[in-house]
Amino acid sequence: MSQSSSTGNFDVASLVEDVNLRRVAQYALVVFFLGFFLVPLETGIMTAIKTNESVARSLPFAPPVGEGFTLGNIQFALEQLSGSFFNSLIMSIPATIGSVLFGSMAAYGLTMVNWRAQMGMLMLFVVGVFVPYQAVLVPLARFWNNIFPLARMIEPMVASIPFFQGYHAELVPLVITHIAYGIPICTILFRSYYQSLPNSLVEAGKIDGASITKIYRRIILPISKPMFGVVFIYQFTQIYNEFLFAFTLVTGSDAPAAPVTLVLPAIGASTSGINFGIRMSAAFLAAVPTLILYVAFAEQFAKGLRTEA
Amino acid sequence: MARLTLDDVTKVYTDEGGGDIVAVEEISLDIDDGEFLVLVGPSGCGKSTTLRMMAGLETVTEGELRLEDRVLNGVSAQDRDIAMVFQSYALYPHKSVRGNMSFGLEESTGLPDDEIRQRVEETTDMLGISDLLDRKPGQLSGGQQQRVALGRAIVRDPEVFLMDEPLSNLDAKLRAEMRTELQRLQGELGVTTVYVTHDQTEAMTMGDRVAVLDDGELQQVGTPLDCYHRPNNLFVAGFIGEPSMNLFDGSLSGDTFRGDGFDYPLSGATRDQLGGASGLTLGIRPEDVTVGERRSGQRTFDAEVVVVEPQGNENAVHLRFVDGDEGTQFTATTTGQSRVEAGDRTTVSFPEDAIHLFDGETGDALKNRELPSNRAIDAFVSN
CATH class of the missing domain: 1.10.3720.10 (MetI-like)
Incomplete structure (x- = not known):
């Protein structure tokens, strides 16, 4: 979408037509499941490289900051x-x-x-x-x-x-x-x-x-x-x-x-x-x-x- | 190089219900050393099964299969010294052309590597595929794959070649070329060959002899011309020849053959050959039907042209009797110059020396056509 908007013949009408409820729901579902599967993985990796203290203090999926990072x-x-x-x-x-x-x-x-x-x-x-x-x-x-x-x-x-x-x-x-x-x-x-x-x-x-x-x-x-x-x-x-x-x-x-x-x-x-x-x-x-x-x-x-x- | 003999060979399959299905029934054949025999018949007639029994890929239920004096019945395919060309070619997809061709020599002979190499190269030279030696089958065209499959059989220098419709996957032009080439190669190598096909053109043009099979039974074995001019029965008459023989069902009434739409008076000599059969089938080859010319002393019938198929050198003219049923049609071939068009009324005649008569019930030939000189054909046939 962002690509087509940069070209000259951008058609707003067709864009509006494209955005129907069904498509919105589809994308919402995709994004939801992407998060559903990826967040635990990301949380795991972040936890693995945090110090004990950092694990206790920060949100599980937040990346470690400063001294919280450890190998x-x-x-x-x-x-x-x-x-x-x-x-x-x-x-x-x-x-x-x-x-x-x-x-x-x-x-x-x-x-x-x-x-x-x-x-x-x-x-x-x-x-x-x-x-x-x-x-x-x-x-x-x-x-x-x-x-x-x-x-x-x-x-x-x-x-x-x-x-x-x-x-x-x-x-x-x-x-x-x-x-x-x-x-x-x-x-x-x-x-x-x-x-x-x-x-x-x-x-x-x-x-x-x-x-x-x-x-x-x-x-x-x-x-x-x-x-x-x-x-x-x-x-x-x-x-x-x-x-x-x-x-x-x-x-x-x-x-x-x-x-x-x-x-x-x-x-x-x-x-x-x-x-x-x-x-x-x-x-x-x-x-x-x-x-x-x-x-x-x-x-x-x-x-x-x-x-x- | 050897003589292959089939003695009352029978193949019976048992289906899932325990019933027996006879695929091949009591076939006896004697294939001479160096002979090119074509097994021909419609699909499902048992020709491939017969070939596969020769190869050792199917067991023989009854009867005996011999190569020279050696009984092959219990011998496995590995030990028969027979090469086979498959319809699908069955090239090993992971091996190069060289690998495909040397595999058989490596497995069945103890030849040293450099001799195998040399033999493979000689064979590829002969077939004109020496530039393809290092390619894989997937990189070859259909015609090239066909040559490799042929080369794989030739390189082993076996006692017998078996070919299972090897040309059926090629386009028409290439098929005609390969037909000639196969005959040339077989002649040069002089290896006993059994060739299975459903294509009667291949059967006519390639074989020294043709064995016609139908429904698991051998109908006739003979030279192509023998089968063409002197068919044993209705099946062979209808199967061999393109366009196929015109066949009219009818009956004998006095000295006259009564068909649908025409009556054909028979001469005394012909009548005597028929014995007591009352139901008859009259057959005549399309090229023997004369169209338009009115010759004295011949039986002519009024006919209407239905379709003309011009082929340049000749026309296939589809006709029907004016007095006959709409559905009863027959074919005549005329020279390419003759001008006939659909809808024309014309006369046709069936020269009596060209007609075949078959028993209506058994299909056996009662009278075959007379040839200008039967002795000439006999001489040809016996060669």
């Missing part, structure tokens, strides 16, 4: 979180790669290869998506602690890897659990993509003499790159943010192998009350890896789509 909170949160960051990443990266890769393989086998009982197998995968977390927690803990104490078995081995400590072995059962739990949903996501691919690609591969596994590795896997981007983002976010399995298998925020999601609730809380500055800083720091992934993979994803077309 101390972020620094402190980073120190507190650094160990659990490492834990989270070495847990969620292999778990994501595992579940995405296995999901893609399963989807290929269930969609593009013909064999008996395919439908029944697919139904099992679908059911797997709906198994509630709560129902498996106790059996899961008993399995990894009593029946098959994998963490204890491989502890010496893990301790001998550089940069790793013995307690990191506790993350291995968690990785396996996440892979197992992630495969059904990944399979179903990939399946819909593979169903859209022409079957003649697999047939051409067969006639060219390639085995079923070679067709997957050399034809289907490279073609599904864009889908990998999508599923990888989704699955990484799921696993990185997951709390319940981590809490069950690693137990407690003070465990040395605790991932970020376990440590986060404990940061900034003490007997003297809650330090909001530190809490907010930690929360934003914890979100950084997923944000980085979104940015990095979004580009890769778009590129993948372009080369496809």
Whole structure:
């Protein structure tokens, strides 16, 4: 509007005509929701860079002024979180790669290869998506602690890897659990993509003499790159943010192998009350890896789509 | 290079209700070493299914499929040494032209890399696409993609080529060019080829022999001219040839064929060939219908011109009998110079040596046209 008013042929009548009640309401709604979603975020960031005193005295969303500004909170949160960051990443990266890769393989086998009982197998995968977390927690803990104490078995081995400590072995059962739990949903996501691919690609591969596994590795896997981007983002976010399995298998925020999601609730809380500055800083720091992934993979994803077309 | 034999090959699908659907029924074919066989028929006739059974992409329900003396029934597509060109080309979208063409050699042979490279380059030279080696399929035109798909089959030097309507996605001009080129290539390479098409022009012009399929059953196998001049039955007669043969349903009454709007007296010799069939169908090719000329000793009928389609070299003239039903029309081709216009009254005649007669019930050919020299055609056919 302001642009058109600067040009010569400015038409007041049409402007008035444009401003009807419906449009006004539409814009009002947009502005309202923009504020609704952005203000908490802005408040969080402002709180993260304020001193305790400033948090208590100024409005929550007001920026810090003068001595109210500090980077101390972020620094402190980073120190507190650094160990659990490492834990989270070495847990969620292999778990994501595992579940995405296995999901893609399963989807290929269930969609593009013909064999008996395919439908029944697919139904099992679908059911797997709906198994509630709560129902498996106790059996899961008993399995990894009593029946098959994998963490204890491989502890010496893990301790001998550089940069790793013995307690990191506790993350291995968690990785396996996440892979197992992630495969059904990944399979179903990939399946819909593979169903859209022409079957003649697999047939051409067969006639060219390639085995079923070679067709997957050399034809289907490279073609599904864009889908990998999508599923990888989704699955990484799921696993990185997951709390319940981590809490069950690693137990407690003070465990040395605790991932970020376990440590986060404990940061900034003490007997003297809650330090909001530190809490907010930690929360934003914890979100950084997923944000980085979104940015990095979004580009890769778009590129993948372009080369496809 | 080898002989491909189909022995009573049958394909039965089971639908969801548990019922059986027969897609291909007892097809027997003997495809000679180096032969170019065209499988032709309307859509849904089972020609693609037959081809896919040869490729190993569908299982054979009954019967035997042999390459030379080797039974192929249980052999997977990977181990058949057969190359196939798909209608959709099915090029690997992420691989360059070079990658597409070398993939088969890498997977099915143990050739060293530099030999694969050399063979790919020789093949692209032959097809005139050597400047496209590093492009991806998405960057190629339809015609170029078609050549790459062809090259992917040729480069492997297989025993048999299978082609599933490879030209149907090209525009008319390019299709005509590729038709000639495919024949040239096949002749040079001498590889046994099975070519599936629904286009009877491709069937007529390309194949050494044509196998006409309808409703899962083999109707006729023979040279294109054989199928054209001596169709086994009504289906082949109507399917082969463009414009298609005129067919008139009627009945035999004494020595006369009574059709809708015309009576056609048959000679004694012709009459003897018909046996006891009473319901008949009379067929005549459009180019055998003479329009306007009144020749002595021939049966002429009054007809009215409905539509004329000029094509330059010749006209397709759509006619109807003056005494006949409005809906009964037939076609004649006349030379491009002849002047006939819609609405004209004219006379047509059907020379008796050019007519075909079919059994009205079974559709079997009872009498085919006589040719100036049947021996000449026989000589042609047997070659």
